[in-house]
Amino acid sequence: MRHLLSTRDLTRDDAVAILDVAEDMADVSTREIKKLPALRGKTVVNLFFEDSTRTRISFEAAAKRLSADVINFAAKGSSVSKGESLKDTAQTLAAIGADAVVVRHGASGAPQVLATSGWIDAGVVNAGDGTHEHPTQALLDAFTIRRRFFGTDARGRDLAGLSVVIVGDVIHSRVARSNAWLLTTLGASVRLVAPPTLLPVGVNTWPVTVDYSLDDSLAKPADVVMMLRVQGERMNAAFFPNAREYSRLWGLDDARLAGLGEGTIVMHPGPMNRGLEISSGAADSARSTVLEQVSNGVSVRMAVLYLLLSGEREDLA
């Protein structure tokens, strides 16, 4: 694997292979010494143009457990200046000798520009770009689902036969996009649920089905209910009348939680708006995988960095 820019161009076999390596990495994490020498001497740069402490520390932990050197580079511009340009930053990192760049950027496509510009040679991992994709989040979600449903039997399997409901601000969500592509590639069926204002034009061409009503969608069998974060700035842009109405119609409240099927799990990429898209009852219930998602995130990111930087990097390409 040369870069990881999106889940859209991953094949089923690529994705299963990443998840299987992540299983190996998860095993390492249960050992007393949680460290592998695999990437000793390699330099991983976390290049964050947008604040995201959660994602950054997850990648940092992953790289360190593989013995890579980690440099954190916060390139966020001030509100006045545009900040350092992507090109200048990339050339600086190339001069430093970065082997992999984990990039978070507010502009959709920035990681792809970085990977194809010729400014830098390093492998590029997309850690979330604008409203485009967040591939490691989708991989850790798939990993979490696979473990919950198949346990120790997970290796080698895809998600065929499982149904996933993704609820919320799809149009602005890189998590929703990456999951829609990845989970369907892995054989799951995906239903998107949102008010029509929060669905992109053209969603009818995605390999998913769409419901406007959360209750109608939850009346059908669902193995996974994934709630998306609703950003505060949507409130004032006429996407929906107000938080109360949104929560009433599209929030996972205690009543909807109680109505879920026996084995249904509840996911959220975090950070959560408790009381808006998800109730505390749902977030803290035994169905919730929120904390597993965080710990699985490290294993999945270890797998991605390993496949990018170890000798096997060509095999998956």
Next chain:
Amino acid sequence: MSGSIIVKGARILGAESQDVLVRDGVIAQMGSDISEQGARVIDAAGLVALPGLVDLHTHLREPGFEQSETVLTGSRAAAAGGFTAVHAMANTSPVADTAGVVEQVASLGDAAGYVTVRPVGAVTVGLKGEALAEIGAMARSRAAVRVFSDDGKCVSDALLMRRALEYVKAFDGVIAQHAQEPRLTEGAQMNEGEVSGELGLAGWPAVAEEAIIARDVLLAEHVGSRVHICHLSTAGSVEVVRWAKSRGIAVTAEVTPHHLLLDEQLVRSYDARYKVNPPLRRAEDVEALRAGLADGTIDIVATDHAPHPAEDKDCEWASAAFGMVGLETALSVVQAAVVDTGHLEWTDVARVLSRTPAEIGRLAGYEQGIAVGAPANFTLYDDSVTSILEAGALRGKSSNSPYLSLSLPGRVVGTIHAGYATVLDGELVDEETVREAGGRRG
């Protein structure tokens, strides 16, 4: 040094070969085996002769943005593309909203001499969309402005647009509307549709263009004015204009070369050279625009030549500037998109790239095309060659072309402006020679 030129054996509008004698700025004689003592002879055997191209939509960037283009460099790019006249858009700094600025731009054009530079005046002060600019003063200035546009911005206020449409009638002017409903396109990055949804780029919906065009043709009908629509980009816009014309509304419409050739799939690369406003649309839209141009719904092709420095394109998509250069490649792209595909003949090309844009801009001298007695503005074009576009072929200051490293047909071999050569053997004539030739004339 004689001013006379004999062009030998050019195919006039792609038809039969003739010689053309140029003397004292006009076409003095056409026929076979013309000779004249001391005349410069240009061998044009096999080349297509087209009337001098007239661009109704050019951004020359001066004053204010000389790092992107100047009147001189843009004029050179225009001549290299076979143009003999360009209309310079008003979104400069200061904005061309006073007689002083438009006269300055016109004089810079005269001084350069490569093409006739016709300034476009702003419709509203500072392009702010709040108060009418001094339209009368600009119309009556030495620049004799006839086209008014806030291009880059839409005159979105309906009342202001109505007043502007009415007011320009006093000066035989026309409002050229950049049709973009601002609220529907806040933060817009590319055509809204399947691709924008996948790429996570904020959408620029077709309806934001079509709704403004629909409103403006109805306003033009109501007040009995003519209106010109810049850069049509959607199938729906073609439909609206077709409907308006069928009602007898005095609307004219333009399409850019890039909207005739390229579609939104290119944005998948996130390569900012493809970022333009209005955005590249669907393949179906490209087809509809070609058909609209072929059936006369769309009157003209205009480049929307929009130079930007490298740093404004060498970055992530959202930070990049909108626009692409297009003067040098316009004729080649038109050949590829609508001539080689059978939509247009060379006589149609002469109409959509010379006679009609001149007529809309009230620019005299292009009514007859290449004919005895007409001002000698024409271009010699080799439609038989194909080549890969290299940055060196771009003669303006900026190289933000979407066609770099693409194969395009055709090459401008010669351009004659007001009786003197600005391009010979495919190369620009040097600045001093052109300036002197232009000066002698004026």
